[in-house]
Amino acid sequence: MQISCSDVRRELANYMEDDVDAELRSRIERHFRECDGCYALYDSIREVVRLVATTDIIELPAGFSRRLYERLSTISS
Numbered sequence: 001m002q003i004s005c006s007d008v009r010r011e012l013a014n015y016m017e018d019d020v021d022a023e024l025r026s027r028i029e030r031h032f033r034e035c036d037g038c039y040a041l042y043d044s045i046r047e048v049v050r051l052v053a054t055t056d057i058i059e060l061p062a063g064f065s066r067r068l069y070e071r072l073s074t075i076s077s
């Protein structure tokens, strides 16, 4: 079963916060292998989150990556 780019982008924040079930996780990962656009989006968000997490001494507030994702997806759409 295929999932669409909009499904992946809607679930991406949940996926990155480990808040998806195993089936959805594997479908998203399969989509990344087939879709450069979604993988690039995921990769860029992951990189930003990593940079913030390693350079900032305070812990990320809950929902931070979700808000970041929403901001980035507004820019990139």
Ligand SMILES: [Zn+2]
Binding pocket: 004, 005, 006, 008, 031, 035, 037, 038, 039
């Ligand atoms: Zn896609």
